[in-house]
Each structure stands twice: as structure tokens, then as C-alpha cells.
Amino acid sequence: xxxxxxxxxxxxxxxxxxxxALRLILFFSFFxxxxxxxxxxxxxxxxxxxxxxxxxxxxxxxGGAVVIPGVIAGLPVREIDRHAFSGLCSIWSVTIPSSxxxxxxxxxxxxxxxxSVTIxxGVTNIGPMAFRNCVSLIGIxIPSSxxxxxxxxFSNCTGLTSVAIPSGVTSIEAYVFSGCTGLTDVTIPSSxxxxxxAVFADCTGLTNVAIPSGVTHIGTAAFxxxxxxxxxxxxxxxxxxxxxxxxxxxxxxxVTIPSSxTGIREGAxxxxxxxxCMTIPSSxxxxxxxxxxxxxxxxSVTIPSxxxxxxQESFWxxxxxxSVTISSxxxxxxxxxxxxxxxxxSVTIPSSxREIWSGAFAxxxxxxAAIFQGNAPYFYSNNIFSNxxxxxxxxxxxxxxxxxQGTWRGYPCVRLGVPGTGFSSWPVLASLPAxxxxxxxxxxxxxxxxxxxxxxGRNPLSAVPGDLPALAKPPAGNRATFRYRRxxxxxxxxxxxxxxxxxxxxxxxxxxxxxxxxxxxxWEMVExxxxxPPHGPLFFRLKATEP
Numbered sequence: 067x068x069x070x071x072x073x074x075x076x077x078x079x080x081x082x083x084x085x086x087a088l089r090l091i092l093f094f095s096f097f098x099x100x101x102x103x104x105x106x107x108x109x110x111x112x113x114x115x116x117x118x119x120x121x122x123x124x125x126x127x128x129g130g131a132v133v134i135p136g137v138i139a140g141l142p143v144r145e146i147d148r149h150a151f152s153g154l155c156s157i158w159s160v161t162i163p164s165s166x167x168x169x170x171x172x173x174x175x176x177x178x179x180x181x182s183v184t185i186x187x188g189v190t191n192i193g194p195m196a197f198r199n200c201v202s203l204i205g206i207x208i209p210s211s212x213x214x215x216x217x218x219x220f221s222n223c224t225g226l227t228s229v230a231i232p233s234g235v236t237s238i239e240a241y242v243f244s245g246c247t248g249l250t251d252v253t254i255p256s257s258x259x260x261x262x263x264a265v266f267a268d269c270t271g272l273t274n275v276a277i278p279s280g281v282t283h284i285g286t287a288a289f290x291x292x293x294x295x296x297x298x299x300x301x302x303x304x305x306x307x308x309x310x311x312x313x314x315x316x317x318x319x320x321v322t323i324p325s326s327x328t329g330i331r332e333g334a335x336x337x338x339x340x341x342x343c344m345t346i347p348s349s350x351x352x353x354x355x356x357x358x359x360x361x362x363x364x365x366s367v368t369i370p371s372x373x374x375x376x377x378q379e380s381f382w383x384x385x386x387x388x389s390v391t392i393s394s395x396x397x398x399x400x401x402x403x404x405x406x407x408x409x410x411x412s413v414t415i416p417s418s419x420r421e422i423w424s425g426a427f428a429x430x431x432x433x434x435a436a437i438f439q440g441n442a443p444y445f446y447s448n449n450i451f452s453n454x455x456x457x458x459x460x461x462x463x464x465x466x467x468x469x470x471q472g473t474w475r476g477y478p479c480v481r482l483g484v485p486g487t488g489f490s491s492w493p494v495l496a497s498l499p500a501x502x503x504x505x506x507x508x509x510x511x512x513x514x515x516x517x518x519x520x521x522x523g524r525n526p527l528s529a530v531p532g533d534l535p536a537l538a539k540p541p542a543g544n545r546a547t548f549r550y551r552r553x554x555x556x557x558x559x560x561x562x563x564x565x566x567x568x569x570x571x572x573x574x575x576x577x578x579x580x581x582x583x584x585x586x587x588x589w590e591m592v593e594x595x596x597x598x599p600p601h602g603p604l605f606f607r608l609k610a611t612e613p
Contacts, residue, residue: 108138112150119144129156136163136186146173148193155179158202164188169196171216178202181225187211192219201225204248208232214239217262221245227271233257238265240285247271254278261288263308270294273317277301286331290314302326307334309354316340319363325349330357339363342386346370353380355400362386365409371395376403378423385409394418399426401446408432411455411497419443428452435494437461437482442468448475457500461491488558489520489612496525505612521561521610523553523589535563535608538593545578546598548606553589559610565596566605575606 106113110127111134113120120138122145132151136143142165151157152175162169164186171193174180180200185192187209194216197203204225208215213234218241220226228251231238235255240262243249247270256278263285266272273294277284282303287310289295295315300307302324309332312318318338325347333356335341342363346353351372358364359382367384369376371393378400381387387407392399394416404410406429413427417440424447427433433454438461451458459478462469471481483490493503493516502509505517510526512534519526524533539547552561563575576597584591598604 106139109135111135111138113138113143114147115139115141117141121145121147122150123147125151125154125157129154129158131159131161132157133161134163134166136165144168146170148172149175152176159183162186162189167191169193171195172198174200176200182206185209185212190214192216194218195221198222210234215242217241218244224248227251229253231255231258236260238262240264241267244268256280259283261285263287264290267291279303284308284311286310287313293317296320298322300324300327305329306331309333310336313337323347328352330354332356333359336360348372353377355379356382358384360384365389367391369393369396374398376400378402379405382406392416392419397421399423401425402428405429411435412437412494414439414495415443416440421446422450423447424449425452426450427454430454434458434500435461435497437491437494438466438469439463441466442474445475450475451477459500461494463491489517489556492516492520496527498527515610517559517612518561518608518610521553521556521559522551522608523556523586524551535606537606541598541604544598544600545595546604546606547593547595549583549591549593550608551589551591555588559612562609562611563594563596564607564609565598566607567599567602569605572607572609 110125111122112124113122120141120143122134122143143163145168146166148170149172152172155178157177158179159182161184165188166186167188168191169189172195174197175195176199179202181202181204183206188211189209190211191214192212195218198218198221201224203223204227210232212232215235217239220243221241222245224247226246227248230253233255236257237260238258241264244264244267249269250271252275258278259280260283261281264287266289267287268291270293272292273296279301281301284304286308289312290310291314293316296317297320299322303326304324305326306329311334313333313336316339319340319342327347327350329352332354336356336359339362341361342365344367348370350370353373355377357380359379362385364384365386366389368391372395374395375398376396379402381404382402383406385408388409390413395418397418397420399422401423402425404427405425408431410430411432412435414437421444428449431453434457459480460474461480461482463482464484469479471479473479489505498509507516508514510529512529514526514529533551535548535550538549564572565575566572577594578597579595581593582590583593
């Protein structure tokens with residue numbers, strides 16, 4: 067049966083109406099979903115409104131100098147939504163009105179030609195990556211109303227030269243200024259108490275940063291790669307220098323560390339090749355792996371008594387290190403801890419050390435002596451001192467166990483007297499040449515006898531003319547005044563002043579008066595008045611004698 071037109075038309079009409087109704091429903095769903103009006107446009111801006119305020123969602127204008135209006139359709143512009151301007155290379159300046167309170171994430175991300183931004187006084191929050199990769203941005207004034215600058219907000223703004231963080235900010239979040247290679251001046255307010263990870267990482271133009279005294283946390287890699295940073299004072303409330311905080315800061319020469327510090331974490335100063343001196347406070351209990359690796363200019367270090375483990379590779383390639391003091395709290399020296407410290411000539415291992423792992427002092431090519439103050443520790447291999455200097459010798463004290471006289475673990479081994487009883491171990495501790503350690507052997511620029519140097523409390527290798535006995539006052543009548551230096555503790559040795567009138571014989575000086583004119587800690591400078599002949603020449607000397 068063939069249907070008549072009168073029966074088919076109503077059916078087609080219903081279908082047409084149904085299609086129109088569906089489009090109408092979709093239209094209203096798009097524009098009025100949830101009571102919010104979507105995808106409206108005004109003056110080059112896309113925006114949406116909730117009936118109370120407007121949010122800028124995009125831009126389709128001509129670019130250039132963009133001024134965001136404070137009011138659209140009679141409503142205040144309150145927010146700039148995520149990615150609203152991202153990737154637009156046509157804009158070179160932006161003015162944000164004071165009606166805006168939030169700049170959301172990635173708003174100006176990758177705006178490569180953006181050179182300046184004026185942020186209105188109503189903004190309180192700058193979102194993540196808001197200006198990231200704005201490589202032409204050379205200056206920005208962040209208003210005092212801002213209380214939060216979120217992660218990566220200005221990351222890789224390579225043209226940015228200076229920035230002042232407003233006083234309402236309490237935390238500088240992760241990577242905020244990382245990669246800002248042109249940044250040379252940063253002002254951090256006293257309100258800041260925390261700096262998150264990598265906040266200034268790879269800011270290669272930064273030479274100095276004043277961290278407020280209220281800061282208690284500096285995050286991982288905070289200043290990593292700041293190759294022009296020369297000095298740093300860490301605030302007194304900081305307890306940890308976290309991993310890689312200053313790694314690769316190749317111009318850093320001086321760091322002031324507070325007594326509050328307890329931990330130096332992994333790689334904290336790794337690659338700080340200009341760092342010459344580091345005073346580690348006694349409060350520190352942990353020095354982790356790679357902490358000072360490749361600090362090629364570091365000359366001396368003292369490991370505090372609170373540190374139990376010297377971690378793996380912690381001082382690897384510290385090629386200028388000449389002095390290492392290991393305190394009595396250390397029990398464990400890990401693999402490669404001091405590997406390739408090529409200027410280290412001697413090391414004293416305290417009696418507290420129980421384990422030394424593979425390669426701990428390997429490649430220390432100037433090392434001539436290792437002095438063990440206690441029993442032999444457990445060695446995890448025989449390469450602990452591999453590639454040391456020719457003539458390298460292990461020394462141990464009488465009464466210690468685990469060592470063998472002659473050779474121990476493949477190294478020459480010599481027993482010393484009881485520690486603290488005399489001269490016998492001093493030449494080793496003073497790093498004197500192996501073939502010039504006898505009491506009458508002479509060393510140093512002044513050609514001083516070793517025993518006399520010991521009695522004077524002076525290493526002959528570093529002695530200066532002012533250390534030698536000298537006339538303090540011109541002779542008067544039958545009196546003469548001399549000064550000389552003596553060690554406060556030189557057991558087993560006597561130091562006697564002597565006088566002579568002809569150098570053919572010497573007599574004990576008759577001391578009429580004496581006083582200490584300088585206290586050097588473990589030594590003192592003494593001034594004595596002695597009886598002298600009224601006429602003729604007078605010579606003065608010191609004689610050091612072992613019993």
C-alpha cells in the first residue's frame with residue numbers, strides 16, 4: 067500500500083521539529099549550563115560570566131599593547147583563566163586591571179615577545195607557569211597585594227633582570243624563578259619562611275642573594291647551577307641543606323653555616339669548584355653521599371664528632387684538600403669517600419672507626435701516611451689506599467690490635483710508641499718527608515731540627531722567622547731580655563734556654579724573670595730576662611733534649 071501525501075507530511079514535520087528542538091536544547095545547554103554563560107566575546111576578549119563577575123578565557127585581538135578591561139558587560143573582570151593568552155606571540159605588553167584577583171596557571175605561557183606586564187593592585191595569586199618561557203620579559207612589578215606565587219610562575223624568563231617579591235608572600239614555591247638566566251637582583255622580604263625546590267636553579271646571572279633570617283627551609287637544588295653566585299649566608303633557623311642545593315655553583319667561595327644545622331644532604335655542594343674553606347658546625351650529624359664531590363679548591367675540612375658515617379663519594383675529587391680532621395664520633399668511612407684527593411699527604415683515623423670500605427682513600431697520590439689511633443678497623447677490600455704515594459706507610463700505636471708489624475694488608479706498617487708520650491709519632495702527624503723524620507733531621511724553609519720544632523710547637527714546614535728566638539730588649543747592665551716560643555704539651559722533651567759569650571761553650575741561662583706575652587692555644591711566646599756579662603758579645607739559643 068502506498069501512503070498518501072497527507073499521511074506522510076505530519077511525519078516529516080514532526081521529524082523536522084524534533085531536529086530543531088534538539089539543536090535548541092544543545093544551544094541552551096552550551097550557553098546556560100549550570101547558570102553560567104559561555105563563549106561570549108567583547109573587544110578582542112573571550113570571556114564567561116556567572117552573573118557576578120567575568121573571567122577572561124581567551125584573546126582574539128590584534129595584539130601589541132593589550133589592556134584588559136576592568137569591566138565587561140557591566141560586570142567586574144575578576145579572573146584570567148588558564149591558557150587565556152598562552153602561545154600568543156603577537157602581544158608585547160599587557161596591563162591587568164586592579165579588579166582581577168587571580169591569574170591562573172599558564173595564562174601567558176610561551177608568550178615569546180611579551181616584554182612588560184603591569185599587574186593591578188587587586189591580584190593576590192599568580193598561578194603555576196603563569197609567565198613561564200616569556201623569554202623577552204625584562205621587568206615586572208609584582209604588587210604588594212600578591213600573597214602567593216605558584217610553581218614555575220616565572221621559570222625560564224631569560225630576559226628578566228630583577229624582581230622584588232612582595233612582603234605578603236611567605237613561601238617561594240618550586241621552580242618559580244628557575245632558568246631565569248638574566249636575573250641579577252632579587253629582593254626577598256622578611257615574611258618569607260620557606261624556599262621550595264629549585265626556586266633559583268640555573269639562574270646563571272645571579273651573584274648574590276640575601277636570605278631573610280626567618281627562613282627555616284631551603285629546598286632541594288634551590289640554587290643549583292647558579293654559576294656566578296659567590297657567597298651565601300644560611301639563616302640560623304635552617305636545620306638541613308637539602309640535596310644538590312648549591313651543586314654546580316662554580317664561583318661560590320664562601321658559605322656561612324649556622325649552628326642550627328644538623329644535615330648536609332646528598333650532593334649539597336657538589337661541583338662547587340671555587341669553594342676553599344668550609345667550617346662545618348659541631349651540630350651537624352649527617353654528611354651524605356656526594357656532599358662535597360668535585361670541590362676542587364677545598365683545602366681543609368673537619369668532620370664533627372656528631373657525624374657517625376662519612377658517606378660514599380662525599381669528598382671525591384677534592385684535589386686541593388691537604389688537611390682532613392676526622393673526629394672521634396665517626397665509626398664508618400664509606401666507599402670512595404676521599405678518592406682522588408690528590409693533595410692529601412696524611413690522614414689520622416680515630417679509634418672510633420670500625421669499618422673502612424673499598425677505595426675510601428684510593429687515588430690519593432700524595433698520601434704518605436695513615437695513622438691509626440686505635441685497633442685495626444674492618445677493611446672491605448685491600449684497595450683502601452691504592453695508588454698512594456711511593457713510600458706510603460700505615461702507622462699504629464703500641465697496644466693496638468689487628469695490625470702486623472712490617473706489612474699489613476699489603477702496605478708497609480710501622481708501630482709507634484704509646485700516643486701522647488713523646489716525639490716518636492709527631493713527624494708522621496706533621497707530614498714530614500718519610501726520609502727526614504729523625505730528631506736531628508732538618509726540614510722547612512728555616513732548616514729547623516725536628517726535635518726543636520716539636521718542642522717549640524711549630525711544624526718546620528710552615529715555620530716563619532718570627533717563630534725563632536730573638537732579642538726582645540737591648541742589654542742593660544748585666545741583664546738581657548729574650549723571647550722564644552714553646553709548646554704547652556711536648557711530653558718527653560725538655561726545652562732549655564742557653565747563653566754563650568764566644569760560641570765555644572754554652573751554659574744554662576740564669577732566668578731572673580719571665581712572662582707569657584702571647585698565648586697561641588697549644589703554644590705560647592715567652593719573654594725571659596737572664597743574667598748576662600756586663601761587657602762583650604752575648605749569644606742565645608734553645609736546646610731541645612730527649613731523655
